[in-house]
Amino acid sequence: TTTSEFKPGLEGVPATLSSISYVDGQKGLLEYRGISIEQLAEQSTFLETSYLLIWGKLPTKDELADFEHEIRYHRRIKYRIRDMMKCFPETGHPMDALQTSAAALGLFYSRRALDNPDYIRQAVVRLLAKIPTMVAAFKLMRKGNDPVQPRDDLDYSANFLYMLSEKEPDPLAAHVFDVCLTLHAEHTINASTFSAMVTASTLTDPYAVIASAVGTLAGPLHGGANEEVLEMLEEIGSVENVRPYLDNLMEKKAKIMGFGHRVYKVKDPRATILQNLAEQLFEKFGSDQYYQVAVELEKVVQERLGHKGIYANVDFYSGLVYRKLGIPSDLFTPIFAIARVAGWLAHWKEQLVKNRIYRPTQIYTGNHAETYIPIHERN
Numbered sequence: 001t002t003t004s005e006f007k008p009g010l011e012g013v014p015a016t017l018s019s020i021s022y023v024d025g026q027k028g029l030l031e032y033r034g035i036s037i038e039q040l041a042e043q044s045t046f047l048e049t050s051y052l053l054i055w056g057k058l059p060t061k062d063e064l065a066d067f068e069h070e071i072r073y074h075r076r077i078k079y080r081i082r083d084m085m086k087c088f089p090e091t092g093h094p095m096d097a098l099q100t101s102a103a104a105l106g107l108f109y110s111r112r113a114l115d116n117p118d119y120i121r122q123a124v125v126r127l128l129a130k131i132p133t134m135v136a137a138f139k140l141m142r143k144g145n146d147p148v149q150p151r152d153d154l155d156y157s158a159n160f161l162y163m164l165s166e167k168e169p170d171p172l173a174a175h176v177f178d179v180c181l182t183l184h185a186e187h188t189i190n191a192s193t194f195s196a197m198v199t200a201s202t203l204t205d206p207y208a209v210i211a212s213a214v215g216t217l218a219g220p221l222h223g224g225a226n227e228e229v230l231e232m233l234e235e236i237g238s239v240e241n242v243r244p245y246l247d248n249l250m251e252k253k254a255k256i257m258g259f260g261h262r263v264y265k266v267k268d269p270r271a272t273i274l275q276n277l278a279e280q281l282f283e284k285f286g287s288d289q290y291y292q293v294a295v296e297l298e299k300v301v302q303e304r305l306g307h308k309g310i311y312a313n314v315d316f317y318s319g320l321v322y323r324k325l326g327i328p329s330d331l332f333t334p335i336f337a338i339a340r341v342a343g344w345l346a347h348w349k350e351q352l353v354k355n356r357i358y359r360p361t362q363i364y365t366g367n368h369a370e371t372y373i374p375i376h377e378r379n
C-alpha cells in the first residue's frame with residue numbers, strides 16, 4: 001500500500017539523520033555541531049570551522065596547524081587544469097566554470113578509496129584548498145590575464161582576496177571575508193547539500209559529489225539572491241522612495257529579494273552578523289550609498305510583513321559586504337560555493353559512515369496497457 005503522501009519540494013520530509021548543524025527557525029538559532037553561529041563568527045576562523053564541521057570536534061592547536069599547513073600546500077592547481085580553463089568561453093558564468101573545474105579534479109586524483117581515512121583527508125584538503133584558486137583563476141583568465149599564484153604566507157581568506165586582485169588585502173577586509181565564509185559554511189539539508197548526499201550515496205568520488213552540489217547551488221532559487229538585492233537597492237535609489245517602491249511591489253504581489261525563508265520566521269541570525277560586518281567595513285572604508293536605503297527597507301518590510309514571519313535573510317546584507325570588498329557580483333555565488341564546500345564535505349563524510357543509496361519512490365500518474373502504434377499510423 002502507498003502510505004506516503006507526496007510533499008512537493010519534500011517540505012518537512014527528513015532525508016537523513018545528521019549531527020552536523022541545527023536550525024531553529026522560530027528562535028533564529030543556527031548551530032554547527034552544537035556551537036552557535038554567533039560564537040563561531042566571533043571567535044573561530046573559516047578553516048577551524050570547516051574542521052569542526054567535517055571531523056565533528058574543534059581541533060587542538062596542533063591539529064589546526066597541521067590542517068592549515070596541508071591546505072596551504074595544496075592551493076596550487078595543475079597547469080593542465082589552468083590550460084583547460086583557458087578554453088572556457090569568457091562569457092561563461094563563473095559557477096559553470098567552477099562546476100567543470102571541480103569535476104576535472106577527479107581526473108587527476110580519483111582513487112575512490114573511500115574506506116581509507118587518508119584518502120578522505122586528502123580529498124577534503126584538496127577541495128578546500130583548490131576551489132578558491134579555481135574561482136580566482138577564472139576571474140582573471142576570462143579577461144585574458146594569467147592567474148595569480150597563491151601565496152603561502154597569507155592565510156586562507158587573505159590569499160583568496162589577493163588572488164582576485166593581486167593586492168594584499170587590508171586585514172579588516174580579510175577578516176570580514178573570512179567571517180562571511182564561516183556564515184555560509186553549512187545550513188542543514190538545503191538543495192545543494194541534498195544533491196551532494198544523493199551523489200555521495202552511490203559511492204562515487206568526492207570530486208563528483210562537489211561538482212553535483214556546485215551545479216545545484218548555481219540555480220537562482222538557491223544561491224545568489226544577494227545579487228538581486230543590490231539591483232533592487234539601486235532601483236529604489238533613495239530612502240524616500242522605499243515606501244512607494246514597496247507599495248508597488250506588494251500591489252503586484254512580487255517577492256522582495258533578501259526577505260523570507262522556508263525555515264526562519266524571524267530575522268536570519270546570519271543577516272544580523274552580516275549587517276554588523278557591513279557597518280565595520282563602512283566605518284573604515286566609507287559607507288555604501290545604498291546602505292541607508294537597505295536599513296529603511298528592512299524597517300518597512302518588518303512593519304508590513306513581520307506578522308507573516310518575513311524578515312531579512314542571509315542574502316540581504318551580504319551583497320553590500322561583498323561589493324565593499326571589491327568583489328564583482330557574478331562571483332557572489334562562487335564565494336557561497338567556496339564556503340559551502342565545508343558543509344558538503346561534512347555531509348559526504350557523514351553519509352559514508354552509514355551509507356545506503358538514495359532510491360526514493362514516486363506516485364505514478366501515467367497510463368497502463370497502452371498499445372504501441374507504428375509510426376506511419378500516428379497522427
Ligand code: CMC
Nearest residue numbers: 222223225254255256257258259260261262310313314315
Ligand atoms: N516578499 C514578500 N512576500 C514574501 C516573501 C518575500 N520575500 N517571501 C515569502 N513571502 C510571502 C509569500 O508571498 C507567501 O504569502 P501568502 O501566504 O500570503 O501567499 C508567504 O510569504 C509564504 O511564502 P512562500 O513563497 O510559500 O515561502 P517558501 O518557503 O516557499 O519560500 C523563499 C522561501 C526564500 C524562496 C521566499 O521567501 C523568497 O522567494 N524570498 C525572496 C528570495 C530570497 O531572498 N532568497 C534567498 C533565500 S536565503 C538563501 C538560500 O536559501 O539560498
